[in-house]
Amino acid sequence: MILEHELPQGSKLYFDMSAKLKRDIESCAIKAFYENDYREIVTPSFAFLEHQGDMFNREIVRLSxxxxxxxxLRYDTTLDAMRIVTKRIMRSSTHKKWFYIQPVFSYPTTEIHQIGAEYLGGESLSPVMCLGVSILQTLNLTPYLQISNMKIPLLCAKHSDVDIEVFALQNVGKLLQMEGYMADLVHIKTKQDLQKAILNAPAFLKEELERLLECASYCEYEKTIFSPLFFAPSPYYEDLFFRMFVGNSTLLQGGKYSVDEQFSCGFAIYTDEVVECLLS
Structure with missing residues (x-):
């Protein structure tokens, strides 16, 4: 028997203070987006399965x-929004900056509220990252900002003949047992650590380490951590990547990516996590 007050597992209910906070977060983001020349897009909740990126993903809620x-049901807004913008909207508009405020859904009944921004053709991640940081700062939140470059662990895996899973699992003990340069990368945390490591890094890593350093040079944020060996498997993030977190909660993440050979950058704010953080 299902009681009248019960909700499907993974679904969201906001009321009173939590509903007000959710709306305040969205209003704060909207103001920042319009000030930075972003325009809103609202994509359909339903999409043809073949347009969902990984159509064999078992977490997609399917129907006919x-x-x-x-x-x-919409499983990922970045893929969906970029497909619609590049294949449909760009016939009548050349605008490159878009934002959205809408949930995504995963099997069986999970809904995740997101606020996202995408910059088509954006060559530099720095202004996009700074925008995300400033939104959370406006909400009086100061989570850690972790900046990574997915290409670095991929290059390390290739040149040191290491399974990329070692990086995905963040097996620090195994990494410390490897070649000298790998141990140096494990210990990097600050900008000074990174600058020092670049001087002694193997030639095949220097350019990507320098790109990682440059990414943060436009965003002076006190609680910044550099994690050159961080690797999070993703259907599109394979380059510079950043996330903001408190404890085990990720409040925001984004990076540079390519969808249908269109290089872009963007981020998503996880509204549910931000609301919970503000309520705690």
Whole structure:
């Protein structure tokens, strides 16, 4: 028996103070986006399964259309928004900066509220990252900012013949047992650490380490951590990457990516996590 007060597991309910905080977060983000020349996009909640990126992903909520086409509830807004902008909207608009405020869904009944920004063709991640940081600062939040470069662990895995899973699992003990340069990278935390490591880094890593350093040079944020060996498997983030977190909660993450050969950068604010953080 299902009681009247019960909600499906993973669904969200906001009321009173939590609903007000959710709306305040969205209003704060909207103000920042419009001030930085972003325009809003609202994508359909449903999409053809073949447009969902990984159509075999078991976390996609699936159903059939009236014509028996396979449909999925929106699982990832970045992929969906970029597909619609590049394949449909760019026929009538050349605008490159877009933002969205809408949930994504995963099987069986999980909904995640997001606020996101995408900059098509954006060559530098720095202004996008600084925008995300400033939104959370405006909300009086000061989480840690972790900056990484996914290309670095991929290069290390290739040149040292190490399984990339070692980096994905953040097996620090195993990494410290490897070649000298790897141990140096494990210990990097500050900008000074990174600058020092670049001087002694192998030639195949210097350029990517310098790109990591440059990424943060436009965003002076006290609680910044550099993690050159951080690797988070993603369907599109394979370059510079950043996230803001408190404890085990990720409040925001983003980076540079490529969708259908369109190089862009962006981020998503996890509204549910931010609300919980503000309430605690």
């Amino acid at each position: 259309s009236e014509n028996n086409h396979q449909i999925g």
